[in-house]
Structures are given as C-alpha cells and as structure tokens.
Amino acid sequence: MEQNLSLYHVFLSVAQSGNISHAAKLLYISQPAVSKAITNLEENLKTTLFVRSSRGVKLTEEGSILYEHVKKAFDLLTMGEERLQRIRELGIGHLRIGVSSTLCKYLLLPYLNVFVKENPHIKITIESQSSYHTIKQLENHTLDIGLVAKPSSSKAFHFYSLGEIEDIFVATPGYLDNLMLREKAYDIFSSANIMLLDKENVSRKYIDDYFKENSIEPKHILEVSNMDLLIEFAKTGLGIACVIRDFVTEELKQGTLVQIPLQIPVNKREVGFAYAKSAFLSNSILKFIKFTQKRS
Known part of the structure; x- marks a missing residue:
C-alpha cells in the first residue's frame, strides 16, 4: 500500500474532478503524468477504476468502492493536520508535575497561578506525593517535571534551583x-x-x-x-x-x-525543578521550564 499513497492522491483528484486535465491543473503536474499514475494504480490493484470517454472519466463500480475509502482516509489526514495546526496556534498541551503537598502549596502554586493565565490551553496534572516517588516517576518518564529537594545523585536529571530552604x-x-x-x-x-x-x-x-x-x-x-x-x-x-x-x-x-x-x-538544602535528561521535552514542558527559569 505504501507505494500507492501518492497514486491515491492522484486518484482522488481525478475522481472528484471527473476530468484528467482538470486534475492535472489541481495537482500542478502534467496531464500525461496523471494518466500514467491512474494506469499504474489500476495495474497495481489489477482492476479498472475509471471508464474513459471524450467527456471525461467516470468511476467504475470497483472505483466507487475504492473512492469511498480513499476519501475517508484523506479526510482523516486533513483533520489531523488541522488539529495539529490548532494545537500550535492555541498552545494546547498537557503538563504532568510531581510535587509534595507542602512544596505545592508554598512554592508551586504561585508559579501556576501566573502560568495557567498565560497558557490556558495547557492541561495541568498534579501528582501530590513525596519527593522520593516523584524522582522515581521522573526516571520512568511518567511525569514531565518535579518540584523536589535537589537529588543526591543528579547525573540523570537537569535541576535548576529555586533557592535554599532551612x-x-x-x-x-x-x-x-x-x-x-x-x-x-x-x-x-x-x-x-x-x-x-x-x-x-x-x-x-x-x-x-x-x-x-x-x-x-x-x-x-x-x-x-x-x-x-x-x-x-x-x-x-x-x-x-x-x-x-x-x-x-x-x-x-x-x-x-x-x-x-x-x-x-x-x-540548608536546595529545592527546585528537576526533569530527566533522557525525557522528550514537549512544547508544554519547554514553555514551563522557560517560564519558571525566567521567574526564579
């Protein structure tokens, strides 16, 4: 199927326009290239997809069946592209933060109060737990970032301090x-x-x-x-x-x-934000890291 993907695009344009020359203009390729693509697809599928005439082309029964599936597939792709564009434009995302209830109340909430107002389309999930469990989840990549006391072994983490506590x-x-x-x-x-x-x-x-x-x-x-x-x-x-x-x-x-x-x-000991060096950093976590570093 993979080798047919570009051919399906041509097929869809021809089926919707009902004319090879019109399809060629829409696709910005030559008319012979469109005809060749349709011929190749028919040979690959071992079936006739169009009935040709001087007035244009018309889908065969087999061609109509294929058209229904190809159209749905390309509609889904278009929806996916539109959703990605909407995510970029609105800054939609998800941020998972681990923090103890104490650090959440006294240190994290002041950051979140401002961050949420500036980024209303980023969903925030808070895992309220001990720093020990937060570190474990950061290692397992089930959290994006944690507000913790500085880990004793920081080789696996990026850590930036918010200051010392006593x-x-x-x-x-x-x-x-x-x-x-x-x-x-x-x-x-x-x-x-x-x-x-x-x-x-x-x-x-x-x-x-x-x-x-x-x-x-x-x-x-x-x-x-x-x-x-x-x-x-x-x-x-x-x-x-x-x-x-x-x-x-x-x-x-x-x-x-x-x-x-x-x-x-x-x-005294340091507290700050930590995230795994091996973690994938989404746009949401990159925004949060930049935000907190700017304000700390």
Missing part, C-alpha cells in the same frame, strides 16, 4: 514553659514530643541523617503525614515540630511559635 524546630512558648516546669534541666530531644514527617518523606530522611551525624536520639517521636499538619500540631502545643522556616515566618513574627536554638543547626 529546617528548624519550633514550638509554642507555652509548651516550652510547661516542659521546663516538668523537667528543670532538660534536653529537648530526650524530653519533648518531637514531631516529624513520616519516614517516606525526603525531608524526614534528611533530618534522620542530621540526627545520626550528631548522635541525637529522640525518645518520643510523633509522625505526621504533611507539613501543614506539623505546623498546626505545633501551634496547638502538642510538641516540638521540625518545619521549614519559610513556611512559618508569620507564626515566628507573631510569637505564636518560637524557634528552638540548636548547638549545630541543620544545614
């Missing part, structure tokens, strides 16, 4: 006062309720490494599924929470929460 420990003044009343001399990690994200979270792994490096062994750990709950539990006075400083600036300013001083502060 993990700190906070509590209400009331909780600390009561802790001091209960225990005159205390070490927060052995005496207090230490509230951390669950073990699947990359932030938790980072804090566990901090504890190990500094020989810290918390006695009472309360695991929480997301940063928002950590902050709310801390504000309720349930214990000391490990949170990201940028996410509690108002609480620290108002005195609702206070930062616990540490002998050795937790090192």
